[in-house]
Amino acid sequence: MSMTVRWEDLLPREFEQRLAQLPLVYLPMGLCEPHGHVAAFGLDTHKAVYLCEESARRFGGIVAPTQTYHVHETGYHRPWLEEVMGDVNPRMASVPPDVVLKMLVFQLRAFVNAGFRAIVVLTGHNANQPDLRLVAEELRRNRPVPIVAVSDPELVAGQFEGDHAGKYEISQLLYLRPELVALDRLDDRHNTELRRFAQGDDAGEATEAEGRAIIEASLDAIKTMLADCQPLPDAGDVPFMTMDEAEEIWQRVAARADEWCTLRE
Numbered sequence: 001m002s003m004t005v006r007w008e009d010l011l012p013r014e015f016e017q018r019l020a021q022l023p024l025v026y027l028p029m030g031l032c033e034p035h036g037h038v039a040a041f042g043l044d045t046h047k048a049v050y051l052c053e054e055s056a057r058r059f060g061g062i063v064a065p066t067q068t069y070h071v072h073e074t075g076y077h078r079p080w081l082e083e084v085m086g087d088v089n090p091r092m093a094s095v096p097p098d099v100v101l102k103m104l105v106f107q108l109r110a111f112v113n114a115g116f117r118a119i120v121v122l123t124g125h126n127a128n129q130p131d132l133r134l135v136a137e138e139l140r141r142n143r144p145v146p147i148v149a150v151s152d153p154e155l156v157a158g159q160f161e162g163d164h165a166g167k168y169e170i171s172q173l174l175y176l177r178p179e180l181v182a183l184d185r186l187d188d189r190h191n192t193e194l195r196r197f198a199q200g201d202d203a204g205e206a207t208e209a210e211g212r213a214i215i216e217a218s219l220d221a222i223k224t225m226l227a228d229c230q231p232l233p234d235a236g237d238v239p240f241m242t243m244d245e246a247e248e249i250w251q252r253v254a255a256r257a258d259e260w261c262t263l264r265e
C-alpha cells in the first residue's frame with residue numbers, strides 16, 4: 001500500500017497518527033497559465049504538488065488541498081503577459097491578489113485550528129511569494145507557528161536558474177509528468193496563430209535527467225529548510241483562532257497593500 005499523505009485522502013485514525021508524528025502541513029500552490037506549445041497549462045501546479053507530496057513521504061507531514069488559482073494579470077504580470085502572448089487568449093485561471101491573500105489567511109487559520117504547528121507554503125508560480133510571506137508574517141503576530149513560504153526556483157537558487165516554460169520548467173515536467181509534454185511541438189510558435197504562447201527559447205534543451213536533478217535538489221533544499229520550520233517546544237498551547245480574529249489579520253494584510261509586490265508595475 002502506498003503511503004497516503006493527502007489530507008483529503010486520510011481517514012481520522014491515520015490523520016491523527018501522522019499529525020502526532022509531525023504536525024507539519026504543506027500547501028501546494030499553482031495556476032493554469034500558458035507554458036508554451038510543449039507543456040500542459042498546469043505545470044506550476046504539478047511541480048508544487050509533487051514536491052509537497054514527496055517531501056511529506058520522505059520527511060513527514062500532511063499535504064493540504066492544493067490552491068490551484070493564483071495571482072496573474074495584475075502589476076508586473078500584465079506587461080509580461082503582453083510580451084509573451086501578444087493579443088492571443090492565454091486561457092488562464094488568474095485571480096487578483098486580494099482574493100489569494102485573503103484565502104491564504106483563512107487557509108493558515110484552518111491549518112492552525114486543525115492542529116498543525118509548522119506550515120510550508122510552496123508555490124510553483126514564481127514571483128508572488130513576497131506577498132505570501134507578508135501574510136505569514138501577519139499571522140505569526142497572532143500565533144507563534146513557524147511558516148515558510150517559498151517558490152520552487154528559490155529552493156535551488158545558485159544551482160539551477162528558474163525560468164518560464166524553458167529548459168528549467170519543461171525539464172521538471174518531463175521528469176514528473178512526461179505524458180504532459182510534447183517536445184515535437186516546439187516549432188508551433190512559428191507555425192500557428194497561437195504564436196509564442198509564452199514558450200521559453202531554450203525549451204528544446206529540456207531533458208528528463210535535468211528535471212530529476214532539479215527536483216532532487218529541491219527536495220534536498222526542503223529537507224534543510226525544514227530544520228528551521230519545526231513545531232516550537234510549547235506548540236501544544238496554540239489556541240483556536242476564530243473567524244473574526246482571522247478577519248482582523250486579513251485587515252492588517254489589506255492595510256499593507258502598498259507593499260504587495262503583485263500590485264507593483
Ligand SMILES: [Zn+2]
Pocket residue numbers: 035043044124125164165169
Ligand atoms: Zn511555470
